[in-house]
Amino acid sequence: xxxxxxxxxxxxxxxxxxxxxxxxxxxxxxxxxxxxxxxxxxxxxxxxxxxxxxxxxxxxxxxxxxxxxxxxxxxxxxxxxxxxxxxxxxxxxxxxxxxxxxxxxxxxxxxxxxxxxxxxxxxxxxxxxxxxxxxxxxxxxxxxxxxxxxxxxxxxxxxxxxxxxxxxxxxxxxxxxxxxxxxxxxxxxxxxxxxxxxxxxxxxxxxxxxxxxxxxxxxxxxxxxxxxxxxxxxxxxxxxxxxxxxxxxxxxxxxxxxxxxxxxxxxxxxxxxxxxxxxxxxxxxxxxxxxxxxxxxxxxxxxxxxxxxxxxxxxxxxxxxxxxxxxxxxxxxxxxxxxxxxxxxxxxxxxxxxxxxxxxxxxxxxxxxxxxxxxxxxxxxxxxxxxxxxxxxxxxxxxxxxxxxxxxxxxxxxxxxxxxxxxxxxxxxxxxxxxxxxxx
Numbered sequence: 410x411x412x413x414x415x416x417x418x419x420x421x422x423x424x425x426x427x428x429x430x431x432x433x434x435x436x437x438x439x440x441x442x443x444x445x446x447x448x449x450x451x452x453x454x455x456x457x458x459x460x461x462x463x464x465x466x467x468x469x470x471x472x473x474x475x476x477x478x479x480x481x482x483x484x485x486x487x488x489x490x491x492x493x494x495x496x497x498x499x500x501x502x503x504x505x506x507x508x509x510x511x512x513x514x515x516x517x518x519x520x521x522x523x524x525x526x527x528x529x530x531x532x533x534x535x536x537x538x539x540x541x542x543x544x545x546x547x548x549x550x551x552x553x554x555x556x557x558x559x560x561x562x563x564x565x566x567x568x569x570x571x572x573x574x575x576x577x578x579x580x581x582x583x584x585x586x587x588x589x590x591x592x593x594x595x596x597x598x599x600x601x602x603x604x605x606x607x608x609x610x611x612x613x614x615x616x617x618x619x620x621x622x623x624x625x626x627x628x629x630x631x632x633x634x635x636x637x638x639x640x641x642x643x644x645x646x647x648x649x650x651x652x653x654x655x656x657x658x659x660x661x662x663x664x665x666x667x668x669x670x671x672x673x674x675x676x677x678x679x680x681x682x683x684x685x686x687x688x689x690x691x692x693x694x695x696x697x698x699x700x701x702x703x704x705x706x707x708x709x710x711x712x713x714x715x716x717x718x719x720x721x722x723x724x725x726x727x728x729x730x731x732x733x734x735x736x737x738x739x740x741x742x743x744x745x746x747x748x749x750x751x752x753x754x755x756x757x758x759x760x761x762x763x764x765x766x767x768x769x770x771x772x773x774x775x776x777x778x779x780x781x782x783x784x785x786x787x788x789x790x791x792x793x794x795x796x797x798x799x800x801x802x803x804x805x806x807x808x809x810x811x812x813x814x815x816x817x818x819x820x821x822x823x824x825x826x827x828x829x830x831x832x833x834x835x836x837x838x839x840x841x842x843x844x845x846x847x848x849x
Contacts, residue, residue, distance in 0.1 A: 415702055417718055419694070421726040422736065434723045435683070435740065437651070437789045449606045449635045456610030460617050467607035472578045474602075479618045484581050484589060484600040492589035500587060507779035508559050508594050514781030515567045518800040524809060531816030534809035539569030542620065543803060544612035544644075545597075546627030547588070549579035549604060555591035560783040561627050561798070562595035568803035573597045574622055576612065578604025604629070609636035613644045626802060628785060647802050651789035652681035652721075655773055656742035656762075658733045659686060660749040661693035663769040669700035671746060674774045676717035677710040683721040685740065687733045694724045734758040741790040744773045763792045817843040 420430045455463040461479040468474050468482065476482060493501070524534030545561040548554050558575065565573050575597045579585050592600050601619065603611070609629075615621030624645035625637060637646045655675035659668055672684035688694055701718065708714055727733045734755045737745060741761035749755075752767040759765060763786030766773050777784050787795035812820060821844035828836035 415705065415715060415719060417698060417701070417722045417724055419724045419726065422728060422732060423726075428739075431723075431725070431736075431739070434721075435790070436721065445631060445635055449632055449639060452606040453610040453613075453636060453639055456607055456616070457614045460611075460615075464603060464607045464611050464616060467605065468578075468603045471605050471607075472603070474580065479616065482601045482603050483618075484592075484602060486593075488581055489589050489593035489597075489600065492583075492586040493593045495583060495586050496590050501590070503779075504555065504559070504587070504591055504594055507556065508563060508591075510779055510781045511559055511563045511783070512567060515564045515783070515800050518564075519567065520801065520804065527816065529816035529819060530813035531820075532809065532811040536807040536809055537804055538807070539571070540565075540623045540645075540803050540805060541570070542572040542574065542622045543570050544574045544576060544622040544625045546604070546608065546612075546625060546629050546633060547575055547577040548627075548629055549577045549588070553577075553579055553585055553588045555588045556778050556784065557627065558588055558591040558597070559595050560785055562592065562597050564783055564798060564800045565626075565803045566596040568800045570803050571598075572622075574612065574619070575600045576603050576608040578602070578608070604633070606632045606636035609633060609640060613640035624803070626785065626798060647785065647798055648787055648791065648795045650785075650787075652683060653678040654683045654685075654743040654788055655746065656685040656687065656737055656740055656744070657746040657748055658730065658737060658755075659688045659690075659693055659697075659746075660730060661688060661690035661696075662750050663748040665693070665696035665700040666704065667769065667772075668697045668748065669704050671748075671772055671774070672697075672701065672718070672722070673704070673708060673714050674772070674777075675744070676714040676722070677708065678713075678717075680713055680716040681721065682717045683723075684718060685723045685725065685742070687725045687727055687736055689727050689729050689733065691726055694726060698724065730755055731758065737762070741787075741792040743786045743788045743792065744776070746771070746773055761790075761793045763787045763795075763797050812843075 418434055420427060452467055465476055465479060469476060520537050522536045524532055526532050543565050547557045562573050575592055577588060579588060579602055581602055609625060611619050612622045612625050622644060626647035628650040634649050638649055653675050657668055657671060675682045675684045686697055705711055705715060725736060727736055730749060738761045743763040745762040746766045748769045764776055764782060766776060776782060783798045785798035821840040824840035825837045828840060
């Protein structure tokens with residue numbers, strides 16, 4: 410096969426309208442519409458009112474299943490065990506290796522309850538508890554993601570969650586054994602083969618068969634994301650995820666074929682995925698573009714990659730590596746590769762990124778599967794205020810306050826003044842009762 414013509418948008422920080430062009434190229438508005446909101450709202454209302462029957466109806470309609478009862482959507486513990494026993498040894502070894510690394514990483518995120526006593530004998534602290542019951546949404550539309558099952562369930566299990574309920578829009582068959590084997594390895598309590606807004610509704614509101622959860626985590630399509638936004642408050646959610654993203658900062662010292670493959674690894678997710686290359690080296694941009702054109706015909710998901718790069722790919726020419734870091738912070742990417750000779754040199758400058766991959770040997774794809782940190786990450790610039798999913802997403806923290814008589818009297822004096830300033834008399838009186846208590 411010969412090279413193909415694939416124009417990729419190029420912009421430069423030297424352009425007077427660079428920031429507005431970058432914003433236009435990012436196209437980060439949610440890929441939704443009033444019609445999608447209305448559709449999702451209708452589905453959620455129906456699931457809340459009709460429970461199992463509504464879930465079955467929408468699952469058959471949208472996922473093209475043919476099930477008669479809600480029990481047909483349940484994958485039993487024995488079926489999970491059977492899937493694990495059937496997968497080839499190389500696949501099981503890979504799953505176990507990935508699961509072990511993911512667990513070891515997330516065990517370091519565990520936080521414990523703590524207390525301290527101040528000078529007047531009062532005790533203050535924080536009590537950390539796991540959530541009791543969580544739902545994890547594992548995508549299964551254009552592809553199945555056993556890795557996502559591990560990346561979602563293992564942090565929840567490490568946090569101490571008792572019931573981990575997984576939903577995945579994938580029929581239970583031997584063809585899909587890997588995702589169900591991953592559920593078994595990850596310690597999932599129960600798996601339901603359903604997806605879409607109806608699955609989010611079932612997790613959030615419960616049905617006759619499925620008890621509602623406390624929180625829903627995991628990425629999905631636009632209908633899933635809109636549904637998560639709508640049920641927030643009824644349950645907690647981790648974040649609202651958009652299309653997958655990768656930004657690469659490169660100084661030209663990395664093999665351009667490697668960089669092209671890295672950009673492909675995001676673009677092949679779907680047509681809306683975004684791959685961005687930033688470099689102060691114009692020839693680096695040219696070399697990577699040549700590699701892209703030469704390598705693309707060999708890719709199995711060529712059409713998806715081509716559409717993604719043509720519509721959403723961006724090459725950005727900057728004045729320096731330091732300026733590349735500034736531009737990257739403005740983008741706030743889900744994944745950031747720093748593919749330069751001295752990646753640690755600009756790491757302190759990076760403030761907005763879901764996950765950071767340092768050095769030319771650290772391909773983002775390694776993080777997708779087995780490096781250790783969860784690959785569930787903030788997208789669409791939300792790394793400016795969201796973090797990578799982790800154990801802390803499955804824990805809750807309660808403040809502890811225990812006042813001694815001396816401490817209560819001291820605090821009551823301050824509270825009384827502030828409460829009366831806010832015209833909250835009952836607050837002041839409540840505090841003042843403690844102000845005049847006599848020590849035993």
